[in-house]
Amino acid sequence: MIKKGKVKLGQLDLEGALIARDRVGIQDFVLLDSHNSETAFLENLKKRFTEDLIYTYIGTLLISVNPYKNLDIYAKKQMDLYMGVNFFELPPHIYALADNAYHTMLSEANNHFILISGESGAGKTEASKKILQYYAVSCPSSTLLDTVRDRMLMSNPVLEAFGNAKTMKNDNSSRFGKYMDIQFDCQGDAVGGHILSYLLEKSRVVHQNHGERNFHIFYQLVEGGEEDLLRHLGLEKDTKHYCYLVQGECSSVSSINDKNDWKTVKNALSVIDFDTTDTEHLFGIIASVLHLGNVHFEGDSKGYAFLNSNAALRWVSKLLGVHVQVLHEALTFRKIEAKSEQVLSPFTVDHAIYARDALAKAIYDRAFNWLVNKINESLENKDSNRKTVIGLLDIYGFEVFTVNSFEQFCINYCNEKLQQLFIQLTLKAEQEEYESEGIEWEPVQFFNNKIICDLVEEKHRGIISVLDEECVRPGDATDLTFLEKLEEKMGNHPHFVTHKLADKKTRKSLERGDFRLLHYAGEVTYCVVGFIDKNNDLLYRNIKDMMRLSKNPIIQQCFPNSERDSRRRPETVATQFKNSLLRLTEILTAKEPWYFDEVLVRHQVKYLGLMEHLRVRRAGFAYRRKYEVFLQRYKALCPATWPHWRGVPADGVEALVQHLGYQPDEYKMGRTKIFIRYAKTLFAIEDAFEICKHELATRLQAKYKGYRAKGEFRKQKEAATKIETCWRGAQARKERDRRAWAVKVIKKFIKGYMTRKEAKTTDNSEYLAFVRQSYLNRLKVNLPKSVLDKTTWLTPPPVVTETSEILRKLHMRVMKLVTSAIFKGKKDSYPASVAAPFVDTRINEQDINMKVLQTIRHERIKYSVPVVKYDRNGFKPRERQLILTQAAVYLVEDAKIKQRVDYVSLKGVSVSNLGDSIMILHIAVNDPKQKGDLVLQCDHLYEALTKLAMIAKKENNIQVLNGSIKFEIQTGRENAVDFSTGAEPMVYKGSNGHMMVVAPRIKSR
Ligand SMILES: Nc1ncnc2c1ncn2[C@@H]1O[C@H](COP(=O)(O)OP(=O)(O)OP(=O)(O)O)[C@@H](O)[C@H]1O
């Protein structure tokens, strides 16, 4: 599609194309870098087509490739999608084109047209129906308008039944050109319509090539017509019965369901206001054509035609409402008016057949025009309010058959004209835009087909003129004389060639009766046979006169009296067609065009002149955009324009492109737009924009996340404060309760104390129980360490005095029991020790060095005693303090802890059975550097060892041995202490290296 002067919409498409280019090919050919390459062009179309993307733009032109299958892209939801939306966001679609034409028409209140071109079978008619459906569904409507809408939609099946036929190219080929105006009121309601039809291919009524059919309506009537109707029309329910239907030998086709189509047509006719008489007369005419075809002539002895069986003739006479005799005469005689006389001249058989066929073609052709007029009456809007229109042009496509005749000549000429219009308007639109933007126009290299149009239509010189002259000139004009004239006149035209004019090589491909035109779309060879006749389209006067007397009202309208009164020679077919195309061109030039090209096959790209179109569009600059829009899109790419450009947009764009390093030949600054020459420049900026967009998105995301996190933190903090408040409240309440409870308990306690000596009450018995328990608890941790030590026993409160005394005795007995268990009967000095009381400790805390205290106090000092320690080698005596804590034994010299032995490492203690006071502490040493066992002398041996046994729970590890006790100096190095008795206690190193201890003799022993 091309939107002349309305490039803004087209450029919006471009944005969409830019976004989508990486997905499936390029959505807009304007952005194709190799825009001169047909291969690249086809490649792109193919790439998209294989993905079922049948639509592609060239700027504002829409290209469609026939999918030959139903795609799910025409449903209501797609219509809704494209409705009123700026389609730059959406992929190319025929609805986008329809919608934009509609909205531009409404906003600018001017007329538009959509031109659909393409080779036969490419899908033009389907496209025009899609557009019409889109308007029918999308435009606002009321009940009244619904009728108009339905009629417009229903005109299609009727016109297709009468005007379309199966050809070799297309099972539903349009055999007439159709231009339909859809009228809208200022609110955008579809309020009326008007159809112009062009040159129906009427020769098809009497002749079809092999593999082709007559117009659909004949088959529909015969196959689908109701019994009554067929009887009334004198028809057999068999298409093979009719000469006009069997020539192509393919009356039934799998893709066509004539019976169903008949129903559709009947229904459509009722919608577009046909009453029963209308339909009766119309089908009378259709049937009469079939009967005419079955009228056979025979030749008499002179070769003149006569009719033998005239059953078919009677049906024609009946259905057309003409006297059978008159009809008979008209088909076998020609009436020649000589002066005041009328002379009847008999026809030869061929002549009669010619006259018969001419009649059949004429009545069908005229009935078709009547039908179009009748539809127009039903679509007419008589309201005189201002209306705007969208015209829809669905013309027959370019045709090339093996044998091409007058009809193809006309059809291809028509396409040539439309191509001319197409080029002119595209060029004009481009030029106008350059001019309005103040940009210098650069000449475009493209093929202008004006030269071919002139070759066909030029006055006095063109092919049509030559043909017309040949048709009217006196003498024996034939198709071949026409060809000679052509050769004379066109002899050296570069687009015209015949067998005679051709060089040797070309001549081979040309018959003597051929001429070849080099159309913009390619070469077509036409066979001149039939050109004169078809152009003359002669219908004998007496036949016309007869038809004028017909009782069939439709026939009456088709053969008006005014025709007879006109003395002028009727215009030839080619001239009529030429003039109607001229009028069409005028109609179209007065409107804003939208182009829609249907592509069927590869060579179509050439046939449609798409490359020419692209060349024109891409002549100068691939892309142009309003400054505001360009800046808005790409401003993030330049620090000066991001985030806001405060100045004039054009200056902002200049700053932006300078920053991007555009070369002077890459762009131009127009009045309101920037023009960018190469697609690749645009792609580069678009890619940069994509990257930048992501970066921006990341930054925004980070900001947003930060914002979210802050919010979250604030919320959490608020929650924490709340919890804290609640917690404090709960704590405070608990504290309050606790205090209240304490007050109560204290009160009770005081009361109990005060009444402790009185008779037993709840209060004082609770108090006394408390006193008892608390005393026992205290006693537990303050038990005296010696049996005779009475002073250290906790003074009991009066209530437990008795209990306390019992406990005290018990305790002392336990301690002494331990001593006796270990030593009684084993060591000589034991009996003497029993009387000696045990004391808490032998060294007061103040006599232990401060430093040592600080180091070991945390282990709780249980007992200390002065000892003599003997060196492990020389057995030199050293005075030391032995301190027992809860965890270990310490050997201390003033401020120095000489050795620490925790109870776990203390394997045991050995003493002799004699009266000495030596003890040997056996120590488990894993580290060879550690000191070995301790050999000590202690004056309070029983006390010290009992305490050690109880604190360290070593009751079972204290041994009393005879003679010699081994000890380890360090790991693996042993020595021994040898005990003996003597008069004087002594300690010395024996000659065996042992430590010799001499114990005093004890008398009791
Ligand atoms: N958009 C489409 N989706 C599906 N099928 C399609 C589409 N367009 C065309 N066709 C198929 O192609 C056939 C021919 O299309 P159509 O009759 O519209 O061609 P045309 O261009 O009007 O040809 P002619 O010039 O002979 O009239 C249709 O009958 C249909 O089967």
Ligand SMILES: [Mg+2]
């Ligand atoms: Mg068609």
